[in-house]
Amino acid sequence: MTASRPIPRPGRRVRGSASGRPVMALLDLLGRRWTLRVIWELRDGPLVFRELQARCGGISPSVLNTRLSELRENRLLEAGEAGYALTALGVELLELFGPVDRWAERWAAALGGARRRGA
Amino acid sequence: MTASRPIPRPGRRVRGSASGRPVMALLDLLGRRWTLRVIWELRDGPLVFRELQARCGGISPSVLNTRLSELRENRLLEAGEAGYALTALGVELLELFGPVDRWAERWAAALGGARRRGA
DNA sequence: TCCTGTGCTACGATAATCGAAGCATAATGC
DNA sequence: GCATTATGCTTCGATTATCGTAGCACAGGA
Numbered sequence A, B: 001m002t003a004s005r006p007i008p009r010p011g012r013r014v015r016g017s018a019s020g021r022p023v024m025a026l027l028d029l030l031g032r033r034w035t036l037r038v039i040w041e042l043r044d045g046p047l048v049f050r051e052l053q054a055r056c057g058g059i060s061p062s063v064l065n066t067r068l069s070e071l072r073e074n075r076l077l078e079a080g081e082a083g084y085a086l087t088a089l090g091v092e093l094l095e096l097f098g099p100v101d102r103w104a105e106r107w108a109a110a111l112g113g114a115r116r117r118g119a
Numbered sequence C: 001t002c003c004t005g006t007g008c009t010a011c012g013a014t015a016a017t018c019g020a021a022g023c024a025t026a027a028t029g030c
Numbered sequence D: 001g002c003a004t005t006a007t008g009c010t011t012c013g014a015t016t017a018t019c020g021t022a023g024c025a026c027a028g029g030a
Helices: A022-030 A035-041 A049-055 A061-073 A088-096 A098-114 B022-030 B035-041 B049-055 B061-073 B088-096 B098-114
Strands: A077-080 A083-086 B077-080 B083-086
Touching: A022 A035, A022 B035, A022 B098, A035 A049, A035 A061, A035 A088, A035 B022, A049 A061, A049 A083, A061 A077, A083 A088, A088 A098, A088 B098, A098 B022, A098 B088, B022 B035, B035 B049, B035 B061, B035 B088, B049 B061, B049 B083, B061 B077, B083 B088, B088 B098
Parallel strands: none
Antiparallel strands: A077 A083, B077 B083
């Protein structure tokens, strides 16, 4: 255990917010590197540790394990027979990102159409 | 110039993904520390630099400036008379988080009701 | 001129993340 | 029994991101 920051949880004080408002805890949790990506990669079903690691582009196992712990602690994810899977709560959260996926396409179109820079 | 990581953009390769899929770029962008929070704090209107910094719990100005650059570069935010404000795109993205806010409340309720640990 | 507020930079210190290697366990094949 | 493979996961040194404080340059206002 590397004993990093406390895992953000609703009702607790979180990074940069003394309020403990749920959304602040959520933003803290999701704002950590790879967290959003991990949830995203589990959208089509459970994945074992190493497969999940690969899907996340070779994220280092220590960080992945840390993220898995945080997400498990917050009941967004659980370990089962087939590997790690989103819980019912996790699926709900993921579903909120469905529109985000579609929006990202429009965002890309807006950026690509509006400017002619970069690659 | 600290020349950190390249700013993620749709169509470019991003952290842990060679695909350049818009949603991957978005996850990379939003997965950086304080990014979600900055967008969130601008939900009620423009804020000047220092006020935004304060709302984010005293985030260090260098990081805030980095985040602002990234968000400006991606047209989610712009600097105007009254300070920094979300663009139309930024508002759209924020609106996707409306359900997230409500969901966070239910999430907190689920966690609080289901377990009796921690403090 | 002296405040105050603005956006923002510099820089040393600290914490998070990386990258690679490896451990312990369990299942499989021989 | 013994090697092989796959599993979840740990360790550790190196790199990167973020922090925290101080301060600069500019623009009013008094």
